[in-house]
Amino acid sequence: MRRQSDDAITWQLLVTIITRWCLVLLVVPAWADEGIFDQYRDLMGDDNPAIFVIDEGEEFWYQSQGARGATLEACDLGLGAGVTRGAYAQLPRYFADTDRVMDIETRLMYCMETLQGRDRAVIATKPYSVRGDFGTELEALVTWLAAESEGATIAPEQVHPKERAMYALGEEIFFYRAGPHDFSCATCHEQSNKRIRLQQLPNLTDHTEATDAYGSWPAYRMSEGLVRTMGWRLQDCFRQQRWPELTFGSEVGVALQTYMAVNAAGGIMTAPGLKR
Amino acid sequence: MAGRIKIRAQKKGELIEVKALMRHPMETGMRKDQAGEPIPAHFITEVAVLHGDQAVMQAHWGAAVSANPFLGVRFQGGEAGDVVRVVWTDNQGGTGEGETTIR
Numbered sequence: 001m002r003r004q005s006d007d008a009i010t011w012q013l014l015v016t017i018i019t020r021w022c023l024v025l026l027v028v029p030a031w032a033d034e035g036i037f038d039q040y041r042d043l044m045g046d047d048n049p050a051i052f053v054i055d056e057g058e059e060f061w062y063q064s065q066g067a068r069g070a071t072l073e074a075c076d077l078g079l080g081a082g083v084t085r086g087a088y089a090q091l092p093r094y095f096a097d098t099d100r101v102m103d104i105e106t107r108l109m110y111c112m113e114t115l116q117g118r119d120r121a122v123i124a125t126k127p128y129s130v131r132g133d134f135g136t137e138l139e140a141l142v143t144w145l146a147a148e149s150e151g152a153t154i155a156p157e158q159v160h161p162k163e164r165a166m167y168a169l170g171e172e173i174f175f176y177r178a179g180p181h182d183f184s185c186a187t188c189h190e191q192s193n194k195r196i197r198l199q200q201l202p203n204l205t206d207h208t209e210a211t212d213a214y215g216s217w218p219a220y221r222m223s224e225g226l227v228r229t230m231g232w233r234l235q236d237c238f239r240q241q242r243w244p245e246l247t248f249g250s251e252v253g254v255a256l257q258t259y260m261a262v263n264a265a266g267g268i269m270t271a272p273g274l275k276r
Numbered sequence: 277m278a279g280r281i282k283i284r285a286q287k288k289g290e291l292i293e294v295k296a297l298m299r300h301p302m303e304t305g306m307r308k309d310q311a312g313e314p315i316p317a318h319f320i321t322e323v324a325v326l327h328g329d330q331a332v333m334q335a336h337w338g339a340a341v342s343a344n345p346f347l348g349v350r351f352q353g354g355e356a357g358d359v360v361r362v363v364w365t366d367n368q369g370g371t372g373e374g375e376t377t378i379r
Contacts, residue, residue: 045295049344052280052299130310134301225301225343 050220050272053227057144066116075111088149092258094160101166103257105231106249127248128232142229143218146271156261170259183241211267214260219273281374285360292354296347296362304339326361
């Protein structure tokens with residue numbers, strides 16, 4: 001009898017403790033880590049390690065390379081040859097010279113190929129760095145070009161039929177469920193105020209949240225010690241969904257970036273960001 | 277591209293506030309690359325903040341400090357226009373240096 005009542009008391013205590021903890025867990029705000037990272041960002045001020053990568057990207061732009069020994073200065077990113085300021089913010093867009101809709105990375109590849117005479121296959125082998133690296137040329141270039149659009153209004157064109165088709169394709173892929181987990185992009189990114197563990201998930205169908213997300217990439221990721229691009233982010237999303245690897249420079253990547261950019265249109269570019 | 281330092285020094289009341297961001301991989305030597313080969317240790321071992329020729333801070337760092345370390349220091353006795361330098365040495369004999377004037 002005595003033992004039983006002791007047990008009962010222990011159980012009661014345990015239940016109380018568990019209930020209290022559940023309450024505590026409920027009270028913790030959903031964006032607990034965002035608060036901490038906001039503090040961290042305040043402490044860092046404008047000291048984002050991405051600044052080094054921005055400098056490197058600018059150096060790469062003016063560096064003679066490839067079979068033709070040319071720089072990228074004549075590269076047309078959509079606003080005319082050599083215009084870099086604000087160019088990132090109006091991508092992806094249709095380019096008449098290739099008859100394709102291109103994002104920043106595919107356009108840079110095109111310029112490296114045509115202007116510098118470099119082998120596309122070589123660059124595509126390793127477009128993004130692995131942990132422990134100091135970042136690739138492509139990442140540096142994209143980071144610098146994004147910095148050239150800091151404060152610019154996100155304004156991807158939706159005039160040409162191929163641009164509209166690209167958005168439609170992006171939307172279709174966004175909601176397309178596939179893979180062993182039957183995941184779509186929308187599984188994680190079509191509702192607001194959701195998180196995975198403590199990581200906030202942006203609702204990319206919402207204009208404000210799409211702006212915050214799309215406009216803050218490329219970003220320095222503290223956990224990786226590297227600047228990562230939107231293209232890399234998409235590849236990682238595919239990995240997390242257990243989808244087949246997203247081929248670098250593929251139409252799927254351009255389509256999803258078009259979908260996000262158009263949803264974010266009218267918002268302000270804040271990249272390079274500083275992230276977890 | 278190790279060796280770069282972004283540095284700022286600002287006079288706030290009696291104190292000079294120095295902020296420096298260093299570009300360094302800070303490899304611990306305990307990690308392996310994708311091929312499974314160990315990545316050699318490569319980290320800053322000594323850092324100093326110099327006000328003119330005088331060291332106002334010296335530190336021994338190790339592998340526990342993050343990649344691209346950020347350093348904040350406050351010291352007394354500086355004036356606007358003085359030169360402040362941050363220098364480091366790493367375990368592979370590499371060095372880095374950054375310089376600014378107090379504003």
